[in-house]
Structure formats: C-alpha cells, structure tokens
Amino acid sequence: MNALLILINEIITLYLYTLFVYVIMGLLIQFQMINNYNKIINTIFRALISIHEPLLGKIRKYIPLLSGIDLSPVIVILLLSFLKNLITDYRLGL
Template sequence: MRALLDVILIVLNLYVWLLIAAAVLSWLVAFNVVNPYNKFVHNVGEFLFRITEPLLAPIRSVIPSLGGIDLSPMILILIIFFLQRVIGLYIYPNVF
C-alpha cells in the first residue's frame, strides 16, 4: 500500500511541474518570446493544455475574473500541496 501512496505522491509532484510549465509557456506565448505557430511549440502547448485544463476549468468557473491574471494554477498547486501533506502526515504512517 505504501508503494501505491508513493506513486500517487510522485504523480502529484509531476502534475505540479506540468502546471508550472503550462503557466510559463503561456507567458512566453503572450509576450511573443516563442512563436505559437512553430509545430513543436504548438504540440507542447496543446499537450500541456489537454493535461491541465480538466482540473483548471472548474477552478476558473468558481473564482472571479481578475482581468488578465489567472490564479487557477496557483490555487490548484496549493490544493495539491495540501493533498501531499495529508497523505504524508496522516495516511502514510498508518498504512502497513
């Protein structure tokens, strides 16, 4: 059972890095640092969008719009950190 919890913690950690990569890529596209019409950049952006959007869309529907600032990745990262702490402190020690 601890192996399963370890895998869950690794997947949550990987998802945090994917959220950060999606946010950085969106900034790079917004400031015209990278060309979104480049095939590689487009494929990476599409992959990150498809991976992160299913969890970000419900958060965006709940929080109010703050103009051009999107706080949903930060909120999702905080939720993931909370889940990691709960698993690490309360669930992991009680599993044999």
C-alpha cells in the first residue's frame, strides 16, 4: 500500500513538472520566442497538449478567463499539490 502511494505521488509530481513545461512553452510560442514550425518543438508541444488539455479544458468550463489570463493551470497546480500533501500525510500516518 505504501509503495502504491509513493508511485501515485511521483506520478502527480511528474504531471506537475510537465504542466510547468507546457505553460512555459505556450508562453514562449505565443510571444514568438520559439518557433512552433520546428518539428521537434511542435511534436513536444502536441504531446503536452494531449496530456494536459483534457483536465485543463474541464476546469476552463467553470472558471472563465480573467482579463485574458487563463487561471486553469494555477487551479490544477493547487489541487494536485493539495492531493500530494494529503497522500503524504496519509502515508506517514500508516
């Protein structure tokens, strides 16, 4: 049981890291600091979109843009951080 909780915690951590990369790449592409027509960049960004957009899209249904700023990544980070802390507290309580 303890190993399963550690695995879930690490998967959440990996998801959070890739979410940071997704947000930063999106900003860099939007400000034209990296070229989206590059095949490697485009492949990485499409993979990140397929990983993160299902969850972010569901949150965007309930939380609209705030002055053009998308807050859905912030909400996901807060929720997953809370979940990680909850798992850690439960695991240490075992």
